[in-house]
Amino acid sequence: MxxxxxxxxxxxxxxxxxxxxxxxxxxxxxxxxxxxxxAPRIRVDTDGFRVNRNLLEPAWLGQATALDEAQGKDLLGPGGDVRAFLATCPWASGAVKVMVADPADAHPYWVVSTRHPQQLASALTRIAAAGPDQPSAG
Missing domain, CATH: 1.10.287 (Helix Hairpins)
Structure with missing residues (x-):
């Protein structure tokens, strides 16, 4: 800017x-x-976790962890897996790491940058706990 x-x-x-x-x-x-x-377009609803056109269904949502700036930079650098799905933008200091529970998926986890990592991680935890057939609370 x-x-x-x-x-x-x-x-x-x-x-x-x-x-x-x-x-x-x-x-x-x-x-x-x-x-x-x-900027990545992020949506969490009963269909799952959508980033742009990519969808991670609730059945395959693993643990969601809010990351601070240092943790996010580490995952985007030497501490990360080259197979990870990345949706980042330079102006968001926080990020969320979402483990993928599907063993057939090529991506072990997703890293998505956001200005509100705690809220996104909480929403993902709720939708994963609700399961694929139940509406999420909240």
Whole structure:
């Protein structure tokens, strides 16, 4: 975001008049739209845990653990498994690690970045405890 602001300021300073202002605003708008489109879309409901178009059904939800920034960085680096499913964005300092209970799945766990790791881990624990045939509480 800082780089986006600096680029917009440079455009406004070096391109004279209203054209520079419009170009600067366009750069900021397109950058924000791109960042929002890049962010993982997370949903937890009775169908399971959905991240973008990927679904982990309640029957295969294992333990969900909220991670702080240091734990998340470790899993994304030397402490992680290369087979893990990753859905991360750089501005979210927290993450959740979700174990996959399906032995046939190629991913041993999912790591999903979020600004609210405790709430996401709690929601995943509730949906896993409710089971595939029962509605979740909450």
């Amino acid at each position: 800082i780089l986006c602001g600096m680029l917009a300021l440079a455009i406004i300073m070096y391109v004279p008049g209203p054209v520079g202002i419009v170009a600067g605003i366009a750069v900021v708008t397109l950058t924000i739209a791109g960042l929002l489109a890049w």
